Amino acid sequence: LITSNGERELPPAFLRRCVRLDIDQPDEEKLKRIVEAKFGPADDALLQSRLEMLERFLKLREGGDLATDQLLNV
Secondary structure, eight states: OOOOOSSSOOOHHHHTTOOOOOOOOOOHHHHHHHHHHHHOOOOHHHHHHHHHHHHHHHHHHHTSOOOHHHHHTO
16 A cells, blocks of 8 residues: 655556555545544534634645645644
């Protein structure tokens, strides 16, 4: 199993021997579930902070490719 963020080209001979799976970026609802799975449930005050953080992350992701781990490692 090899993962790639697409920043470099892999040799064609190698790629011919691979099964490729492209995974779409998670939408806002999926990101909410990922954050809750990572950090646990949030009370009302923390929930508001998480929602604001998600909004900022989604806006930044529009301008370029941000990976989900960049949200989780804040």
